[in-house]
Amino acid sequence: MAYYSKKPRAIGDLLKDFVDDYPARKKLKRGMVLSVLPKTAGTRVMEQVEEFWFTGNKLFIKVKDQAWRQELHLQRNTLKKKLNDSVREEIVEEIIVR
Numbered sequence: 674m675a676y677y678s679k680k681p682r683a684i685g686d687l688l689k690d691f692v693d694d695y696p697a698r699k700k701l702k703r704g705m706v707l708s709v710l711p712k713t714a715g716t717r718v719m720e721q722v723e724e725f726w727f728t729g730n731k732l733f734i735k736v737k738d739q740a741w742r743q744e745l746h747l748q749r750n751t752l753k754k755k756l757n758d759s760v761r762e763e764i765v766e767e768i769i770v771r
Contacts, residue, residue, distance in 0.1 A: 702764045703727045709759045714752060718745060730766040732756070746770045 692698055707727070711719045721741040725734045732753075736742045745752075749768040756765050 699764070702760050702762055705760045706732065706756050706764050709756065713755050713759060721745075730764065732765045732768045733771060734768060735771045742770050 692701060695701060707725065710725060710732075714722070718741070721736045721738055723735045723737055725732065727733070734745060736745060749770060753765045753768050757763050
């Protein structure tokens with residue numbers, strides 16, 4: 674996609690075009706998911722999270738407490754949808770809680 678045009682375009686549209694054409698787009702989007710996870714999951718949940726990471730398209734979340742592990746496991750589909758919506762792409766295929 675050509676980024677130069679005689680007609681003005683919204684910066685959001687230009688950034689979207691750039692990200693769509695970026696060679697490591699999936700990696701960039703995974704990083705975006707990791708950056709919005711704390712806000713999306715909320716403070717109470719993130720206080721229980723020890724670490725989180727991607728392996729392929731699976732998001733792993735390691736929690737401290739067994740009860741929170743079960744709670745997050747039950748909410749994983751809702752969280753997955755919110756995360757994917759925030760980056761406007763199906764990046765997270767599955768959330769695995771440990």
